[in-house]
Structure formats: structure tokens, C-alpha cells
Amino acid sequence: xxxxISFFLLAGLTLxxxxxxxxxxxPEGIDxxxxxxxxxxxxxxxxxxxxxxxxxxxxxxxxxxxxxxxEMVASAILTAGNPVADVLYGVDNTFLQRAxxxxxxxxxASPALSNVPSALQLDGQHRVTPIDFGDVxxxxxxxxxxxxxxxxxxxxxxxxSRYAGQLVVQNPETSSxxxxxxxxxxxxxxxxxxxxxxxxxxxxxxxxxxxxxxYYGQFVSGGGDRPLVVSYASSPPAEFIYADPPVxxxxxxxxxxxxxxxxxxxxxxxxxxxxxxxxALIDFMLSDTFQEDIPLNMFVFPASQTAALPEAFxxxxxxxxxxxxxxxxxxxxxxxxxxxxxxxxxxx
Numbered sequence: 001x002x003x004x005i006s007f008f009l010l011a012g013l014t015l016x017x018x019x020x021x022x023x024x025x026x027p028e029g030i031d032x033x034x035x036x037x038x039x040x041x042x043x044x045x046x047x048x049x050x051x052x053x054x055x056x057x058x059x060x061x062x063x064x065x066x067x068x069x070x071e072m073v074a075s076a077i078l079t080a081g082n083p084v085a086d087v088l089y090g091v092d093n094t095f096l097q098r099a100x101x102x103x104x105x106x107x108x109a110s111p112a113l114s115n116v117p118s119a120l121q122l123d124g125q126h127r128v129t130p131i132d133f134g135d136v137x138x139x140x141x142x143x144x145x146x147x148x149x150x151x152x153x154x155x156x157x158x159x160x161s162r163y164a165g166q167l168v169v170q171n172p173e174t175s176s177x178x179x180x181x182x183x184x185x186x187x188x189x190x191x192x193x194x195x196x197x198x199x200x201x202x203x204x205x206x207x208x209x210x211x212x213x214x215y216y217g218q219f220v221s222g223g224g225d226r227p228l229v230v231s232y233a234s235s236p237p238a239e240f241i242y243a244d245p246p247v248x249x250x251x252x253x254x255x256x257x258x259x260x261x262x263x264x265x266x267x268x269x270x271x272x273x274x275x276x277x278x279x280a281l282i283d284f285m286l287s288d289t290f291q292e293d294i295p296l297n298m299f300v301f302p303a304s305q306t307a308a309l310p311e312a313f314x315x316x317x318x319x320x321x322x323x324x325x326x327x328x329x330x331x332x333x334x335x336x337x338x339x340x341x342x343x344x345x346x347x348x
Contacts, residue, residue, distance in 0.1 A: 024111060024283040027276040030057030035274045035281060038064045038085035040072050044297045045290070053284045059277045069095055071178065076269070077102040083169035083269035086278040089131065089285070093122060093263045093325075094179055097332035100127060105267035108149050108279050112286035115304040120263050122328060128265035130287050134300035135233035136261035138167070139252050141220035152228070154257050155188055159199040167228040168218040170204040171347075173339045175210045176262070176281035181230045182342055183331065184260035187324035199344045207346060221256050223254065233259060233319055234299040237312040241296070259320035264300070 039211045043063070045338030064085050066072030066295040073095045076088055080102050091099050097104070105127035113121065113129065120130040137157070140151045152163055170178030186193045206226060221239065228296040236250035243250075266285055268278040284290055291307035294300060300320070301309075309317075 008329070013347035019137055024280070024287075024311060025332050026057050026167045027280055030277040030280060032097070033058075033274050034062060034120065035059040035087065035272075035277045036062045036064050036085035037267070037281065038066050038072060038076065038088045039231075040069045040090035041065055041067055042298060043090060046293050049290060049293045053281065055109070056284070057277070057280050059170060059280065061281065073099050073104075075324050076104055081088040081271045083271050085269055086272040086274050087266055088269055089264070089266040089280050089281075091128065091265050091267070092176075092181070093261075093265075094176070094331050094335070096122065096128065096265065096282075099267075101332070102116060104268045104269060106272070106275065108268050108282060110279070110283050110286055112283055112304065113122055115286065115306045117303075117305065120303050121267075128267040129282050129286065130263050130289075130303040131266050132294050132298065132300040132303055133261060133263040135254075135259035135323050136177045136184070136230065136318065137233050138181075138255040139229050139231040139235050140225040140255055142251055144220060151253065151289055152255060154255070155185060155196070157260075158205075158228070159196065159203050161203065163203065163228065167203070168208060168214045168226045169200075169222070169230045170214050172206055172210055174344055175208075177199075177211050177230050177232070179335075179339070180260040180262055181258075183326050183340065184192065184258060184324040186338060187326050188259070194345055201346050205346070209215075232299065233316050234295070234313065236297075236318075237316045238299055238309075240316050241312050254318055256318060256320045259323040261320070261323040261325050262300075262301075 021233050030250055066075055068204050071090055071092055073091055087102065098124065103139060107126050109126040110129055116130055120133055120335065141319055145151045152158055157163060158167055169181055172179040172182040185196050189196045206218050208217060212233065214229050218224035218226045220227050236252050236254060239250040239252050240247060266282055268282060269273060272278050286304050288307050291302035291304045295313050296310050
């Protein structure tokens, strides 16, 4: 059973009742075309989802996997104006400015954007369209804490000696959630972020190359001994869904005051010979058919307010009411400087 999001806490958002999905008119002349969707390596949809687009429009979709988000954007920049695909999906707000500066996209304002909160629409020129979003936050393993040592509440708590040796994070130079957590600390402490990380190092923070090494290596979930990890606000529903044996509630929780919001976008690549079909695919990616397929495949939240959530998300996923955010321009201007300083402070 699916229900509407009851905890959709983005500032200024209003829930929209779920009803019949309004279909977009199919542009003339696209029936029979084949277009290519360039995605990152974490893209996944249910079998038949893209076939639904083909059934509606007559347009076939071929997938082209482009590595992680950074690699995908870098490769798209190399072919700017003469793209190897028609639509790019998966550039997030940490790489958005790089893609916009390279003039990768043809502006397109989908009629379905009326269902997307303005807080997710970071590009006023509509060169990219928000498709999904999620929060990167500190997760904790519940039964490792009790009344004598409750879970930490904030970033400040993580440098408290009571939590020494309990946190594992990812390297921001090699990991998207690792970069998101670094950005959260920069958003919170400003120029003081370097001293914060020096304090985390003194408090025996562990660092891994990627999310899997942290979550399934040093975090308790994978048999490790650290009860605090940088992960996603949607990790508790995943713990519930994949529990073996089944559980009645997830063993993990999320510290909502530590979250950085990631937003993923799609855009029509400039130079595509199939512009109308590419725009139709953007419309489809905001349809309830596609949007409601996102949570249980990619474990992020749909951007459209008309999309219903699966029960595990309704019951066990939470979003930060006031997540940390930085502008894409600020991130692009300082990312290399920040990650190089982080390496000097934490790893050397």
C-alpha cells in the first residue's frame, strides 16, 4: 500500500492530493525515434518503467552508464555540443555549477515542474530539472546507545570525548556522501570547519574510501564496531526492507540536525538531434509512474509532490526540516581547496 508523504518537511512545501496522473501531450514526429539516456552508475529503475515511456510515446530509450556523477559530468563536458546522449540524468547540486558553466544543457521548462517544490529548482533558466533528492546524515545503531550514553544530537556532539572512536566517515575526495558531510560541516562552522575536523581527528574519527567500506565495513551493520556512520536519511527503510530475519522496525536511526541535502537533476543535452523526444523523457521522469519507482530502487525521494511513497518510507524515512545547503557556485569555486585542506588535516 502506498500513501502520500506525511512528513514532507521541505520549507514552504504543501502536499498535493494524489489523483489521476495528468498525461502530457506527445509531440508530433517523435514516434519511432531512439534516444540515449546518460546516467551515473547508481541509476536503477524497475523492469518495465522505461517501457511505459515507450508505450506512451513510441520512443525507445537506450541507457549509457557514465561512472559516478563526477566522471559522468566530466565525460559530458568533453563532448559538449556534440553529445553522445540526448538526456543526462544524475548531476547533483555538488557538480551542478560545473555542468552549467560548460553549457551542457538546452533550457526546457517541463509543464510537470508545477508539481516540484521551488526549493528543489536551483536553476532559474531551467537548463536542468530536479528529479529526486535525499539527505546525507549521521546514522546510528540504536542498541549501542542507552540512557547512560544517548545518541549524539548534533555535529558538536561528535567531537565530545564520550563519542571518541565511534564515528566512521568517507573521504570527500572519493565519496559523494563523504563530500556531502564535509559540506555540512562547512555550512555549519564557516571558517571554523578546519578546527572542527581537527577535533574530529583527535576524537579518533575513522575514514574509508567509499560508502560501502564505511557502512558494511566499520559500521555495526556490517559487523564493525563503530555505531556512528555517514549515510543517508533513507538508510533505515533499507535496513527494514532487507532485514534477514525480518524486523518490526529498523535497528538504525538518523541524526536530523547533521544532514546535507543532495538534489539530482536531468537535462536535455545541447546538440541532441532528438530535442522533442528528449523533452518528452524529462516530462516522463516527473510523472508519477517514474517518480514512484524511485524510492525502492535508488533509495532517494521523488521530486514531485504528487508521487506517493512506499510504506517503508512513510513509516521509517525522515527528512531534515532545515538541512545544510551550500550554493552550487560556492561548491564549485571551493571544492578542490576544501578537499585538499581536509586531506592535510585528517589524513596527514
